[in-house]
Amino acid sequence: MRLSVIGCGYLGAVHAASMAKLGHEVVGIDIDQNRIDTLSAGQAPFYEPGLPEVLNEALxxxxxxxxxxxxxxxxxxxxFLCVGTPQKAGEYAADLTYVDSAIDALIPYLGEGALVVGKSTVPVGTAARLDIAIREAQPSAMLAWNPEFLREGFAVKDTLHPDRLVYGLPVGYAHTIAKAMLDEVYAATIKDGTPVVQTDFVTAELVKVAANSFLATKISFINAMAELCEITGGDVTQLADAIGHDKRIGRRFLNAGVGFGGGCLPKDIRAFMARAAELGASEPLSFLREVDAINERRRHRMVELTIEECGGSIRGKRIAVLGAAFKPDSDDVRNSPALDIAAALQAGGATVIVTDPQALDNAARVQPTLTYAKPIYEAVLNADAVLLLTEWSEYRELDPDSLAQLVRNRCILDGRNVLDPAVWRAAGWSYRALGRASANGALSLATV
Incomplete structure (x- = not known):
């Protein structure tokens, strides 16, 4: 088929390259000339494993x-509409400026029977509004909503082999035509056995924000348990292992630590709350405020824990931060817990050196006053404390004996609960993590 992909940021670039790999003729459109030039040259404008290969093959x-x-x-x-929907400045609500501008620009070029497919994450009710605008301009054109469920670091795989396809379809005769066109776009994917969920506009819009809200809730739940474990002397990792064996719960997304970040979960749950308030339905989503608050508290707690391990003050201390991206296998630093913690430590008087395999350039644009070092050994040299805040594989596999030769003080704080405390303590390190007891034990209920 002949496809256009409007918006060539993270979602759009991956979608355009992947659709071409599936055999379609694709044009990616964006107003950013530099981004278009970069993509046309076969270079991904961001770090995403597998994308350069798919992009160059498609070109x-x-x-x-x-x-x-x-x-x-x-x-x-x-x-395909793949433009961003960032959080409005000073508000929780989503900014639909790019969505509306893209539709306005596209409408003059809609042919008869064309199908516009929304993939952007939007507040419920957006699709119905856009559908009216499209049909008023071109009565035979149709709209469908096909939310994306990409995970950064796995975006190509999630596009080519998704765990489900959701079709938000128009009513009447257009329903059948739109479904047939989407089935043709995703023919190879459907042939591989990917389930298709057919629904209406509203439900399709809600599916994405509901999925993100559930994942955020699960992460904040285990982080709430981590807060209790710190008070009572429990071990949140063992707790997560135990409840994760329950098939109704599952172990995934039960990793306690400094919380979630990135360009999706934080802004999507906030936009969901804002839209619910506009619809007079704030109460059902009131729990998301605590989900958000728990997530923010974990960053503050990591700073407090670092101060505790540095003897009550970080002023003049040299602190190495391992990780700048909000998650591994990504160079995305939007709402990064690692960068927020690094900045807070610097504000407290510490000298902070940040390292990351891919995200240093983006980090320097967001937090230009921090010090950055690409090699790990430069970041940890003479450090009074080492914080693991993004769980890149190279950080998970660090050798505590080798690292000990570089630091001033053998103190490591595991912000992602991915290191083996016994191994690090055996090498002479002071090991601390959120939701786990220190070597001397935590406060027990008997003393409370």
């Missing part, structure tokens, strides 16, 4: 091209 095949001219979408049968 070499002739099935993929990029442009800043919306007129390039004129001949497409299906138009």
């Amino acid at each position: 070499a095949s002739g099935r993929l091209r990029f442009s800043t001219d919306m007129a390039s979408a004129r001949d497409a049968d299906v138009h």
Whole structure:
């Protein structure tokens, strides 16, 4: 099929390259000339494993091209809307400026029977509003909503082999046509056995924000348990292992630590709360405020724990922070717990050196006053404390004996609960983690 992908940021670039790999003729459109030039040259503008290979294969095949001219979408049968919906400045609500601008720019080039497919995460009710605008301009054009469920670090896999496809379809005769067109777009994926969920606009919009809200809730739940474990002397990792054996609960997303970040979970749950308030339905989502608050508290607690381990003050201390990205296998530093903690430690008087395999350039743009070092040994040299805040594999596999030769003080704080405390303590390190007892034991209920 002939497809256009409007918006070539993280979602759009991956989607465009992946659709071309599936055999479609794709044009990616974006207003950012630098981004278009970078993609046209076969370079990914962000770090995503597997994307450069898929991108270059698609460009070499002739099935993929990029442009800043919306007129390039004129001949497409299906138009994927992949623009960002950031949080409004000073508000929880989502900013739909890019969505509305993209639709306004696309409408003059919609052919008869064209299908516009929304993939952006939007407040419930957005699709119905856009559907009216599209049909008023081109009565035979249709809208469907097909939310994305990409995980950074696994985006190509999640696009080519998703665990489900959700179709939010129009009513009436258009329902059948839109479904048939989406089935053709995803024919290879459906043939592989991917389940398809057919629903209406509203439910399709809610699926994405509901999924993100559930994941955020699960993460904050285990972090709430970590707070209790710190008070009572329990071990949150063992607790998570135990309850994770229950198939109704599962072990995934039960890793206690400094919490979630990135460009999706924080802003999506906030936008969900804001939209619920607009609809007069704040009460059902009131729990998300505590989910958000727990997540923010873990960052503050990590700073407190570092101060405790540094003898009550970090002023003048040299602290190494391992990780700047909000998660491993990504260079995304949006709402990164690691960077927030590093900045707070610096504000407290510490000299903070941050290292990360991929995210240092992005980190320096967000927090330019921090010190950055690409090699791990430079970051940890003469450190009074080492904080593991992004669980890159190279940090999980660090040798405590080798690292001990570089630091001033053998103190490590595991912000992701991914290291073996026994191994590090056996090498002479003071090991602390959120929700786990120190070597001397935590406060027990008998003393409370």
